[in-house]
Amino acid sequence: MQLVLTKNIDGGGKRVDFAAYARSGGYEAVRKVVGKLAPADVVQVVADSGLAGCGGGGFPTGRKWQAMPSRAARPGPRYFIVNADEMEPGTFKDRYLMEGDPHQLLEGIVLAAYAVEADEAYIFVRGEYFQAIAALEAAIAEAQAAGVLGGLTIHVHAGVGRYICGEETALLNSLEGKRAIPRAKPPLPQVSGLFGCPTIVNNVETVCNVPHIVRHGAEWFRGLGVGDEAGTKIFGVSGRVNRPGVYELPMGTSLRVLIEEFAGGMRDGFQLRAVLPGGASTGFLGVEKLDTPMSVAGMAAAGSRLGTGNVMVLDDKTCPVGFIRNLQHFFAQESCGWCAPCRDGLPWVDQILAAMETGQGRQSDLAVLADMPGRMGPGKTFCGLAPGAMASLETGLKMFAQDFTRHVQERVCAWA
Amino acid sequence: MLTGEDFSARGPAAAIDCLRALQKERGYISDETLAEAAAILQMPVAVLDEVATFYNLIFREPVGKNVILLCDSAVCWMLGREALQSRIFERLGIAPGETTADGQYTLLPVVCLGACDRAPVLLVGETLHGHLDAAGVNKLLDGAA
Numbered sequence: 158m159q160l161v162l163t164k165n166i167d168g169g170g171k172r173v174d175f176a177a178y179a180r181s182g183g184y185e186a187v188r189k190v191v192g193k194l195a196p197a198d199v200v201q202v203v204a205d206s207g208l209a210g211c212g213g214g215g216f217p218t219g220r221k222w223q224a225m226p227s228r229a230a231r232p233g234p235r236y237f238i239v240n241a242d243e244m245e246p247g248t249f250k251d252r253y254l255m256e257g258d259p260h261q262l263l264e265g266i267v268l269a270a271y272a273v274e275a276d277e278a279y280i281f282v283r284g285e286y287f288q289a290i291a292a293l294e295a296a297i298a299e300a301q302a303a304g305v306l307g308g309l310t311i312h313v314h315a316g317v318g319r320y321i322c323g324e325e326t327a328l329l330n331s332l333e334g335k336r337a338i339p340r341a342k343p344p345l346p347q348v349s350g351l352f353g354c355p356t357i358v359n360n361v362e363t364v365c366n367v368p369h370i371v372r373h374g375a376e377w378f379r380g381l382g383v384g385d386e387a388g389t390k391i392f393g394v395s396g397r398v399n400r401p402g403v404y405e406l407p408m409g410t411s412l413r414v415l416i417e418e419f420a421g422g423m424r425d426g427f428q429l430r431a432v433l434p435g436g437a438s439t440g441f442l443g444v445e446k447l448d449t450p451m452s453v454a455g456m457a458a459a460g461s462r463l464g465t466g467n468v469m470v471l472d473d474k475t476c477p478v479g480f481i482r483n484l485q486h487f488f489a490q491e492s493c494g495w496c497a498p499c500r501d502g503l504p505w506v507d508q509i510l511a512a513m514e515t516g517q518g519r520q521s522d523l524a525v526l527a528d529m530p531g532r533m534g535p536g537k538t539f540c541g542l543a544p545g546a547m548a549s550l551e552t553g554l555k556m557f558a559q560d561f562t563r564h565v566q567e568r569v570c571a572w573a
Numbered sequence: 574m575l576t577g578e579d580f581s582a583r584g585p586a587a588a589i590d591c592l593r594a595l596q597k598e599r600g601y602i603s604d605e606t607l608a609e610a611a612a613i614l615q616m617p618v619a620v621l622d623e624v625a626t627f628y629n630l631i632f633r634e635p636v637g638k639n640v641i642l643l644c645d646s647a648v649c650w651m652l653g654r655e656a657l658q659s660r661i662f663e664r665l666g667i668a669p670g671e672t673t674a675d676g677q678y679t680l681l682p683v684v685c686l687g688a689c690d691r692a693p694v695l696l697v698g699e700t701l702h703g704h705l706d707a708a709g710v711n712k713l714l715d716g717a718a
Contacts, residue, residue: 245685246646246648246689247685247689248687248689249687249690284630285696287700287701315593317631318628318683333586334586334590334614335624336627395692396651469648471651
């Protein structure tokens with residue numbers, strides 16, 4: 158098994174410092190490329206590699222970069238931003254990468270900023286990640302002293318909480334000191350982003366891949382996946398499994414291999430009932446889907462999404478209605494309130510599910526819930542928050558229909 | 574007066590950084606602090622309050638010396654965060670959103686802390702504690718006292 162992103166990380170929470178990172182070949186890609194290869198050629202290597210966004214969207218990174226107008230076409234300030242606002246419930250991969258090997262991220266930033274001709278970079282990291290913030294700040298100081306950042310300024314911006322900051326245009330508003338409300342697209346951030354300037358926003362894991370792609374080439378990277386999709390992926394498993402944790406495996410590894418071989422299967426006395434394959438914004442998959450490859454296309458074909466690739470396992474001793482209620486409460490609380498379907502619809506869902514959990518649910522509530530995904534699904538709201546919320550509701554209502562019915566008929570939660 | 578960085582040069586764009594720095598010094602953002610920040614940033618107080626009240630981690634009311642952020646997301650819920658909340662209530666007499674009378678502790682729920690492999694988890698100040706149960710909460714509070 159080839160480890161790429163986590164090969165330097167021992168998992169004990171210790172940070173890889175500059176010297177150790179350099180010994181492992183770190184910053185070699187910067188020396189090889191900066192000032193020697195044309196920026197457009199770096200963009201091309203990343204495009205050819207098949208690297209796709211690891212924050213949940215899965216959009217091809219090279220294509221995102223190619224949409225940035227050239228410096229000749231758009232003179233003036235340009236920004237490269239790392240989205241490290243890891244708040245998707247069930248997701249803990251970016252924390253691992255930042256706390257363990259912050260220089261890998263910095264080297265990715267230097268290369269990416271060079272490729273898109275940005276002169277300033279920001280890492281937007283959630284404020285609760287104190288250890289990650291300290292690791293990044295220490296690493297930036299080391300890298301500056303070693304002269305590997307060139308002329309690039311890297312700011313660490315600690316966020317002050319709100320899931321919506323992970324949406325790239327809301328993140329831009331937050332970086333401008335405003336409420337984190339998503340912006341209309343178009344214009345894309347590449348054209349009009351931070352302070353109206355051309356801007357790229359990429360997830361931590363995505364950026365961490367860049368040094369390796371530049372060093373070893375696009376073909377090498379494509380060969381790391383086991384199916385059609387490229388690279389390794391930082392998967393995570395949580396819930397009642399024997400070894401919850403972070404696992405770097407080839408893109409396209411099956412859910413079964415991840416859960417049974419790496420996470421050690423279910424704890425004694427518990428059975429796997431369903432999984433959310435990539436965070437709270439993905440749809441449930443049942444036991445019969447465990448052989449599905451964990452890839453963007455694989456998960457889509459199975460009726461869900463790869464999302465962040467961090468799997469939450471629901472066991473047979475946990476109330477699925479309560480689990481879904483927890484997810485919907487989160488989304489209702491974190492709605493920014495900008496558009497009406499999300500602002501009003503999500504609290505409605507939350508209230509109905511809370512009532513069901515305390516035996517106050519009515520039969521007619523089931524029809525109301527079933528109607529919601531059509532009103533808050535893709536295309537019905539300003540951004541992706543509510544459609545993400547609807548994924549678990551829509552799939553959960555079908556998969557756990559009997560449990561929902563029992564809650565309203567018996568007017569009690571059998572797990573309480 | 575606010576120490577460190579000169580926020581006035583950046584104007585309203587520095588709103589969040591400025592509020593965060595002031596809160597670090599003073600514990601929370603009082604009306605007086607908000608007005609002071611608005612003057613530094615050269616923006617209307619009401620517009621700054623719009624920003625301040627949007628974010629989960631900007632406190633517009635006093636909080637205790639130690640803020641406990643208890644993860645309330647799905648995996649921690651599944652693995653027993655309710656028992657942690659109950660034990661905190663038994664020991665300190667505070668429910669989410671409340672502060673102890675002696676001003677030592679405030680308990681707040683927080684969105685997934687990104688440590689689901691160690692669930693259930695909470696933050697006390699800047700330190701993350703994982704794999705907790707009710708007994709673990711006892712140990713934590715005894716150790717901190």
